[in-house]
Amino acid sequence: MKPFRMFGRSIRDAFRSVFRNFSLSLASISCITITLIIVAIALLASLNVNNFTKLIKEDVTIVVFIDREVDENKIGVIRARIDQGDNIASIEYKSKKEIREEMQASSSILEASMRDWDEDENPLMATFQIKVKDIEKIEETASVIEKIEGVHSVNYGKTMINKFLSAFKVIEKCTIVAVILLIVVTIFLIVNTIKLTIFSRKREISIMRLVGAGNFSIKIPFVIEGMVLGMIGSLIPVLIVIYGYYAFYQHFDGQLYSPLIRLITPEPFIYIISGIIILIGMIVGMLGSYQAVRRYLKV
């Protein structure tokens, strides 16, 4: 029972001292708020950028043209052989007829010229549209498919993809580095602010020691206090994330410039980010307090 009782008191003391040292608490809270807002924006931006690159990558398709002479049975065999490759995410078959109908539907000029074709003299080629799992191995995969008997040719926008790939890598790395840097800076800022506020309570700590509080039981209320500060400090950033992102999403209608660059849909996303922000706030607050108190326990 004793540990529970002491833990309960620690929680009570933590809340009490947040309010009794309100001006200092406010300093810590506003520091946490501001830095967490920056972290939140960085997180939102970087996750969205990563989402764009993922979407664009997913959109890359290998189009496999099948020789005209190949009949329906043979197509099944080719499909099975393509499917054996381990980099294949999905295969979609389009027969000559389907392609023709698609093309006819897409423009009236094509419609006029194709209307009279009869099925046997359709000059188009049946295709497989293949999505790959790992875009970096697309070249390899394409060359394997090209060698399969009955395949006429393979097309996947070789040069464009290579350019994209290298750009994506740079963007991904940059955003990750930026977010990590920001988090590190945040930790330093918050830890230092909390250290300052605890410095003014050095006396309190020495009195605690004087009356026989164990080091552990001195730390606990401070650590909980740090956690509470972190939580309060993350409130505004969380509201900004939820309402701000929602408004942003609505304003741009879920996409930037082209349908290809879609924003991440807000529903679960903003709540996950909010959770992360609260967690960062709490952990950093706890760490800061812990570090700061430790310095004053060495007497």
Added chain:
Amino acid sequence: MKDVTMQYKNGVTAIYNLNLKIKKGDFVFVIGGTGCGKSTLIKMLYREEKPIRGEIIVGGLNVAKLRNSKVYKLRRKLGIVFQDYRLLPKSTVYENVAFALEVIGTKKEEINKKVLRALELVGLKGKLRNYPDQLSGGEQQRVAIARAIVNEPKLLLCDEPTGNLDPEKSMEIMKVLEDINSTMGTTIMMATHDKDIVNKMKKRVITLKDGRLISDEEKGKYKNEAI
């Protein structure tokens, strides 16, 4: 309280080869001029400072070898009173006294009982809800004494408890300390340079000069050569 031998140094030596034995239930004054080492002696007893040599045993604990993380074990056996009171300014009188029991995890009802008793003993039962800055110096010091004795320590260390008080208030404090000594049987060790107090109380007096023990007598008087 057993045998105490120690030497202490931080650049300057504050205490030289001191041998001291204090019996249970004693009331001891430590006197001497400024810088004679009386505060250092008290500080070593509650392990604020560590001697570089020697052995200090308080209530069976070897204080000189006590690790930093274990200091609380010693402090729970002691009560300490300072010249500057050292109260928590943002806690009420009651909370200040209760604090000493809360940190060791005492039950709420027990805390309530003990705190009220301690405050009654120092005559402050009527000011439970006041904050320290609403009290006079003498009252604050009595709160500090209540906090020091609330967990019924065997030894009460006082480092110039009357240093900030006028003679009348000082005598009130001494009355309280004497009460504690006689009713609770608490050993009291008090550093002071107040001549009148020492002369009036007629207790054991230990005189230090430049870190050396120069006299130790029962029912002693304040000696002028000590200053």
